[in-house]
Amino acid sequence: MRVDPNSCTGCGLCVPYCPMGAISLVGVAIIDQDECVECGVCLRAEVCLSDALIYEVASWPRSVRATFSNPLTEHKETRIPGRGTEEMKTNDVTGRFKLGWVGLGVELGRPGIGTRFQDVNRVAQVLAKVGVQFEPRNPVTCLMVDTGTGKINPEVLNEKVLSAIIECTFPLEQTPEVMRTLKEVSQEIDTVCSVDFITRLEPDGEVPTERILSEIGAPYSINGKNNVGLGRPLAKG
Numbered sequence: 001m002r003v004d005p006n007s008c009t010g011c012g013l014c015v016p017y018c019p020m021g022a023i024s025l026v027g028v029a030i031i032d033q034d035e036c037v038e039c040g041v042c043l044r045a046e047v048c049l050s051d052a053l054i055y056e057v058a059s060w061p062r063s064v065r066a067t068f069s070n071p072l073t074e075h076k077e078t079r080i081p082g083r084g085t086e087e088m089k090t091n092d093v094t095g096r097f098k099l100g101w102v103g104l105g106v107e108l109g110r111p112g113i114g115t116r117f118q119d120v121n122r123v124a125q126v127l128a129k130v131g132v133q134f135e136p137r138n139p140v141t142c143l144m145v146d147t148g149t150g151k152i153n154p155e156v157l158n159e160k161v162l163s164a165i166i167e168c169t170f171p172l173e174q175t176p177e178v179m180r181t182l183k184e185v186s187q188e189i190d191t192v193c194s195v196d197f198i199t200r201l202e203p204d205g206e207v208p209t210e211r212i213l214s215e216i217g218a219p220y221s222i223n224g225k226n227n228v229g230l231g232r233p234l235a236k237g
């Protein structure tokens with residue numbers, strides 16, 4: 001996003017709409033291009049009466065900013081829309097993750113702080129070292145040059161986005177090792193991250209990861225998601 005200084009009146013109305021605090025006023029509005037994640041929020045707010053905010057489709061590699069941060073953007077690079085895949089949340093319908101396996105979603109960045117792909121790259125590479133399998137239909141996976149090592153295309157490493165979600169799967173018994181790995185790498189990254197473990201329920205209704213997370217002292221909360229209309233063909237009882 002950029003500002004046409006000849007049209008901007010310096011009214012400041014767009015400033016509070018930026019989730020990255022990238023807009024400042026120096027007589028007219030100035031957008032810090034390094035911090036702007038091309039989310040388009042300032043433009044969609046329709047507060048600029050002077051049509052001074054100008055959105056132009058960026059070229060590669062900056063184009064990934066909008067891909068991951070603007071929900072209205074077409075994913076030309078990854079061909080996978082969104083920051084992660086919806087199927088993780090509807091496992092009772094899709095059955096992507098089987099009994100004995102865990103689906104992992106690691107979300108790096110949130111509005112207000114964002115994340116750069118160098119941090120996504122760091123987390124993906126340590127997860128690869130413990131042997132996880134990356135979800136092929138995930139947009140972060142599509143930016144990897146090697147899914148065996150988790151290495152992300154070096155061209156995008158300095159690009160900043162609102163958030164990005166790594167998705168992968170691993171055998172249930174590896175949960176403590178994966179948690180330890182994530183805890184260690186969280187000290188080395190310059191953003192926030194949240195972790196989702198997705199599992200099928202055991203036949204007796206137990207959440208398989210609950211006992212493991214309790215034993216290793218990891219704080220957690222159990223959530224479920226029902227999708228009205230889709231049904232739960234894999235759920236019993």
Ligand code: SF4
Nearest residue numbers: 018036037039040042
């Ligand atoms: S596009 Fe998003 S990040 Fe960039 S200036 Fe507008 S609101 Fe801020």
Ligand code: SF4
Nearest residue numbers: 008009011012014048
């Ligand atoms: S809302 Fe428009 S005119 Fe007002 S400061 Fe922002 S860009 Fe300038």
